[in-house]
Amino acid sequence: xxxxxxxHPLTVDLPVVALTLAAIAHWIRGAPExxxxxxxxxLALLVTERPRADTAVLGDPFRVPGxxxxxxxxxxxxxxxxxLPVAVAISAIGLVALFAEWRDPSLxxxxxxPRRAWLWSAVALSWCGWELLSFVYEQAAGGLSETHPTMSDxxxxxxxxxxxxxxxxxxxxxxxxxxxxxxxxxxRS
Numbered sequence: 001x002x003x004x005x006x007x008h009p010l011t012v013d014l015p016v017v018a019l020t021l022a023a024i025a026h027w028i029r030g031a032p033e034x035x036x037x038x039x040x041x042x043l044a045l046l047v048t049e050r051p052r053a054d055t056a057v058l059g060d061p062f063r064v065p066g067x068x069x070x071x072x073x074x075x076x077x078x079x080x081x082x083x084l085p086v087a088v089a090i091s092a093i094g095l096v097a098l099f100a101e102w103r104d105p106s107l108x109x110x111x112x113x114p115r116r117a118w119l120w121s122a123v124a125l126s127w128c129g130w131e132l133l134s135f136v137y138e139q140a141a142g143g144l145s146e147t148h149p150t151m152s153d154x155x156x157x158x159x160x161x162x163x164x165x166x167x168x169x170x171x172x173x174x175x176x177x178x179x180x181x182x183x184x185x186x187x188r189s
Contacts, residue, residue, distance in 0.1 A: 016042055029135070044102075068093050069177065073170035081165045093173060097180055127151070 023038035134150040
């Protein structure tokens with residue numbers, strides 16, 4: 001149960017635990033703004049318990065326009081990835097995507113999990129485990145670890161060019177929107 005709402009044990013609880021752990025990790029690493037974002041999303045997830053898809057009437061899926069992804073890439077190209085215009089654009093795309101996802105109910109729990117989902121879950125959990133171990137090891141070592149670097153330490157040298165930054169942001173946002181569209185189609189099939 002999440003805040004007194006009936007729920008399936010694994011539909012809300014695991015994301016809530018994961019987001020809470022992420023908030024704690026960001027607080028420990030000295031990024032209270034990131035921790036606050038994760039905490040707000042956790043609380044929003046708890047409060048917005050939605051009905052199952054088999055009992056809800058679904059309208060047309062809300063689509064985030066693809067030109068927004070291209071615009072974010074052009075902003076990165078013009079201003080750099082750590083600029084205010086890029087942060088505002090990515091935040092706006094994220095908020096629209098969050099609205100698009102939360103307005104649809106969750107998938108019903110009685111559908112079988114595709115076999116490939118287990119493989120991708122194992123890959124994602126392995127990557128998260130690597131990041132967590134690398135982060136802890138790096139903190140214990142007192143900074144950047146050459147023997148056990150985090151993914152951001154490995155990727156940052158590749159992202160020195162604005163062209164590569166723009167392509168990376170565009171690809172990352174396009175992949176996220178593709179996943180949202182796939183989830184919307186799965187709810188309606």
